[in-house]
Amino acid sequence: MKKKELLVAAIENGTVIDHIPSDRLFDVVRLLKIESMTSAVTVGYNLKSQDLGLKSIIKIADKYFTDEELNQLAVVCPNLTLCIIRDYDIVEKHTVHLPEELIGIVKCSNPKCITNNEPMRTRFRSVGSQLVCHYCNHTEDLKNVKLVQEEN
């Protein structure tokens, strides 16, 4: 890692999620359920980035995610980079890929959609840069999708 990225303390083992647009940081926190984790989490917020303006970064110690958990992040930040850290070294670098189907993640912006009026999970399929609601056929632009609020 380059020196300037060390603004946030390095971790020995775990996952580093980089290039998060700052306005999407809390979406990432929510999607990965970071608030309910017990391992050490370091968050860098509003760091300077050449391509994103202000970016954020999250480092989670002793935690590795499944592809499924990580790929859902493509909904809010398609250009995310992920580093798997072992013994202070980057052993793997990943990008995220938008899954074909998203269940229970994205909120439908159509107020007359059944998913906004019934206790049920939303379902979208991705078509290019758009998401199509499985129920009402409304399309959402990936740039301004809203996530469903935490249930339970």
Place this chain on the structure above:
Amino acid sequence: MENRSLVSIADHTREKIEYLIQMAQEFERRPNRHLLEGKVVATLFFEPSTRTRLSFETAANRLGARVIGFADPKVTSGTKGETLKDTIMMVSNYADVIVMRHYLEGAARYASEVAPVPIVNAGDGANQHPSQTMLDLYSMYKTQGTLDNLNIYLVGDLKYGRTVHSMLTAMRHFSPTFHFIAPEELAMPETYKKYCRDHGIKYVEHTEFDADVIAGADILYMTRVQKERFTDLMEYERVKDRYLLKLDMLAKAKPTMKILHPLPRVNEIEYSIDDDPHAYYFEQARNGLYARQALICDALGITLEDVKNDKTIIL
């Protein structure tokens, strides 16, 4: 178990659409039968629609089924805060098939996923109304002898009119040429034009509506231009008469051209046209009965073969 629900006509292949048309034809020949004796058909109208409900209930009654349900959501549990799922599960205990109309979009798809019995979508908000599309297709087939290579002129509200949008998706199998005739404010949305381009469906756009434009039509499909759709009421006053079909506009029409309208009409078609041989909207509504008989039977797993070999016909 295979899901026999009908949620959207877009789910159907060309073969399935032709199959259902054949079944509707059988019912048109012999509409009165005991084919559904012993069956219970539920009609749940979470949003009132007298026409559609009467058509479905007549379809079921003429085949000998019993019909339960409600026509007005105010008298049912929906307003007491019961979820759609709970209502559907409860009714599934009583009925063999549920015909439902709902004001929420996607309601029928969701019901079809939770219900143990098949669902027939009788309209879900602005989303889908497949039985209307089915009767439109049947009407076109009957009057033109085929669904292939037709010149279909869609007139009026092409922005909000769900029947015209469903028709685009259903007709993608039959290489039609569409003509879109609408005021600017109610023009065919870009998403549907893109759909046409992506599926190789030809279309032409017009703002004029006169005898010369109509001359090329096999089907002239009129829709209601509603005042409440306009943000600018001046604009409404300016265009409302421009999309009114008058008798003299039929002067150059093909002899086989038919005028369709999903009804009710407001003032899109001059009353003097009703007696003209091009007028077809009342027969079209009657075709809805046969189309819905076919849809109910298909949902119940009754095949075209069963209908052809049916020994329960009432002569």
